[in-house]
Amino acid sequence: MNTRRKGKVILGFAIAAIIFASVFAMMIESVGAYSVGGEYNIIEKDYGKIPGTNKKSVQPVLIGQSLDFFTNWGTDNLVTIYRVKDKVIEWTRRADTGNIFKIVGDYWRRDGAFYVNYRSPTEYDVQLSFSEPDMPLEVKVGTKKVSSIAVGTKLTIDTEGMNLFPEDRVDLVVIGPDGQIKYDVINYQQFTNITVNQLADNYFTNTLKTNEWTIGDYAFWVKTNPEYACGLEAESSVKVLKILKGEIAIYAETTSTIELQTVKLAVTGVAYDEIKIESSPLSKHVIFKAGIDDAPITAT
Numbered sequence: 001m002n003t004r005r006k007g008k009v010i011l012g013f014a015i016a017a018i019i020f021a022s023v024f025a026m027m028i029e030s031v032g033a034y035s036v037g038g039e040y041n042i043i044e045k046d047y048g049k050i051p052g053t054n055k056k057s058v059q060p061v062l063i064g065q066s067l068d069f070f071t072n073w074g075t076d077n078l079v080t081i082y083r084v085k086d087k088v089i090e091w092t093r094r095a096d097t098g099n100i101f102k103i104v105g106d107y108w109r110r111d112g113a114f115y116v117n118y119r120s121p122t123e124y125d126v127q128l129s130f131s132e133p134d135m136p137l138e139v140k141v142g143t144k145k146v147s148s149i150a151v152g153t154k155l156t157i158d159t160e161g162m163n164l165f166p167e168d169r170v171d172l173v174v175i176g177p178d179g180q181i182k183y184d185v186i187n188y189q190q191f192t193n194i195t196v197n198q199l200a201d202n203y204f205t206n207t208l209k210t211n212e213w214t215i216g217d218y219a220f221w222v223k224t225n226p227e228y229a230c231g232l233e234a235e236s237s238v239k240v241l242k243i244l245k246g247e248i249a250i251y252a253e254t255t256s257t258i259e260l261q262t263v264k265l266a267v268t269g270v271a272y273d274e275i276k277i278e279s280s281p282l283s284k285h286v287i288f289k290a291g292i293d294d295a296p297i298t299a300t
Contacts, residue, residue: 033059033128035165037195040068040100041230043116045125055122058129062163063108066231069116070099081128085112087121102231103130134163135236139220142206148242152211157203159196159222159236166197169228176243177216186212193225210243217242 032047043059061067069079078095090112095101108114108130116126138145138158149155157172164170172191174181182192187209194202199222202208223235 032057033061035167035230037167037169037228039066039227039231041065041165042068042071043126043128045072047126056124056127058127060163061103061108061128061130062133062230062232062234063103063130064133064232064234065103067101067103068099069095069101073099075099079116079125080118082115082118082124083107083110083112084115084118084121089118131163133232133234134161135159135222135234136161137220137222137236137239139239139241147240148244149210150246151213151215151243152209152246154206155203155208155210155241156206157199157208157220159200159204162196162200162222164196164224164232164234165230166195168196168230168232169193169225170196170199170222171225172199172203173219173221173223175219177214177218184209193228213243215243215245 033041033043035041041061043061047057047059073079075098078097078099080095081093081101083090083092090110091107093101093107114128114130115124116128118124136159138156140146140156140158141149141153142156146155171193174191183190189202189209218241219238220241221236221238224232226233
């Protein structure tokens with residue numbers, strides 16, 4: 001009796017394991033070109049046949065990446081990439097020893113379609129698409145771009161539209177008055193050797209803290225770690241930010257004026273900080289017209 005029950009339990013685990021393995025296999029088959037945070041873009045074989053057609057889904061490649069065909073093709077038969085235009089083969093490129101490709105040069109920027117082991121428009125192993133790396137970067141407070149902030153203000157590092165792979169590893173380079181900040185020990189923030197996913201998740205919506213940062217000028221940019229980003233060497237543009245003291249004292253020269261004469265008051269401060277304008281003591285003879293010449297709508 002006990003033996004039969006034990007057998008049922010073991011069989012149940014075996015069935016569960018088979019189901020899990022099948023689901024996992026299905027998930028892997030639907031991946032296409034992907035990165036595991038290593039030095040290659042891994043190209044799937046026979047990936048993504050489109051239902052009702054003989055075509056297969058296109059796998060993305062960034063110019064500058066290294067491609068891995070050995071994982072799914074092996075190393076005995078080197079693959080060949082074909083450039084085809086108007087059903088005519090324009091040229092071919094054979095993989096290097098080990099079944100790898102380094103995608104460099106203008107070959108990959110030309111018109112046409114690119115296939116692996118092309119035999120006909122409906123017979124090939126894989127279709128590839130090539131594009132340039134795109135690494136947009138904006139430094140914001142909320143949704144507004146800023147060039148200066150008060151120390152302690154939380155920042156958004158906006159990289160929306162970046163076309164690197166989620167597991168590619170990058171550095172958010174932060175250079176300040178004291179040099180590069182690789183790890184912010186005050187705010188517990190890691191800026192180097194993080195994945196593209198971590199960059200977006202950790203620093204996108206007003207989550208980069210500047211508590212106790214040194215006052216001064218800072219530069220921000222994102223660059224890849226080629227060894228962990230499919231061999232890609234690329235970086236974003238540089239964004240400059242000035243960090244100022246949280247409170248400022250405003251000093252003004254006194255002047256004399258006649259009644260009804262307009263006097264302009266210029267105040268320089270941190271972008272998007274609120275400034276209150278009023279006369280002290282309040283006087284009916286001193287009027288700041290709310291909303292006129294950049295005066296706040298709360299001016300009195």
